Amino acid sequence: MSSKTFNLSKPDRTVQVGVILLGGLTEFLDVAPVDLFNSLTPRFLQTLSSAFLPAHLLQQAIDMEFHWVSETGKTPSVSNLTARTTIVPTDSFATCPVLDIVLIGAYHAGYNPTEAELAYVRKAYDNCSAFMTICGGIEVPLRAGILEGKTATGPRFMLDILRQLAPGTNWIEKRWASDGKLWTSGALLNGTDMVAAFQREVWGGKSLTEEDSLVEFMARVGGVPVRDVDYKDVDWKL
Numbered sequence: 001m002s003s004k005t006f007n008l009s010k011p012d013r014t015v016q017v018g019v020i021l022l023g024g025l026t027e028f029l030d031v032a033p034v035d036l037f038n039s040l041t042p043r044f045l046q047t048l049s050s051a052f053l054p055a056h057l058l059q060q061a062i063d064m065e066f067h068w069v070s071e072t073g074k075t076p077s078v079s080n081l082t083a084r085t086t087i088v089p090t091d092s093f094a095t096c097p098v099l100d101i102v103l104i105g106a107y108h109a110g111y112n113p114t115e116a117e118l119a120y121v122r123k124a125y126d127n128c129s130a131f132m133t134i135c136g137g138i139e140v141p142l143r144a145g146i147l148e149g150k151t152a153t154g155p156r157f158m159l160d161i162l163r164q165l166a167p168g169t170n171w172i173e174k175r176w177a178s179d180g181k182l183w184t185s186g187a188l189l190n191g192t193d194m195v196a197a198f199q200r201e202v203w204g205g206k207s208l209t210e211e212d213s214l215v216e217f218m219a220r221v222g223g224v225p226v227r228d229v230d231y232k233d234v235d236w237k238l
């Protein structure tokens with residue numbers, strides 16, 4: 001089923017969440033925010049004490065299925081992340097179902113995505129409800145030709161270069177930015193800010209508190225910070 005006819009805010013089926021892993025070395029912290037989605041699933045929430053998690057919040061749980069997707073899948077090799085971490089992909093480009101939420105992080109400098117990888121990124125973008133890039137992962141949709149005419153951000157130290165590479169994109173200096181289903185973020189942990197903002201917008205309810213919103217409750221429990229989207233809390237200049 002295509003995500004084009006799917007209401008992500010009120011899902012009537014299991015939400016398909018996928019992390020696209022390129023052939024290079026993926027930044028671990030870039031893709032770690034996918035676990036914020038996992039924290040909203042029944043499987044995870046049912047491990048918590050009923051005395052800790054109110055029943056009315058458990059009822060807001062969202063069924064999700066997670067996919068770690070590479071060109072070849074789990075055969076013949078694993079995908080490499082930083083800090084000597086490896087992941088066995090669950091799906092190949094050919095076998096992965098249509099994804100509703102897509103995350104992609106930075107790959108190691110010097111790696112050039114294959115044509116098959118770029119083609120799959122275009123396909124995933126076309127079919128999904130939310131396409132999220134973290135840190136240098138912004139280079140992937142840029143190379144795939146997705147960013148033309150869009151508003152986007154990326155790591156602050158890369159923005160001048162990105163403006164030169166893609167002058168048809170409106171580059172803004174923010175922790176995260178959204179333009180329709182395209183969500184982009186600054187470096188590393190700014191991806192957590194972006195995913196948290198996304199969850200609040202899609203499932204949290206702008207006026208809800210942790211007493212009546214599962215998203216807000218789990219953000220508080222997990223210590224997810226609410227940081228200024230314009231970096232006003234950072235005294236740093238390049």
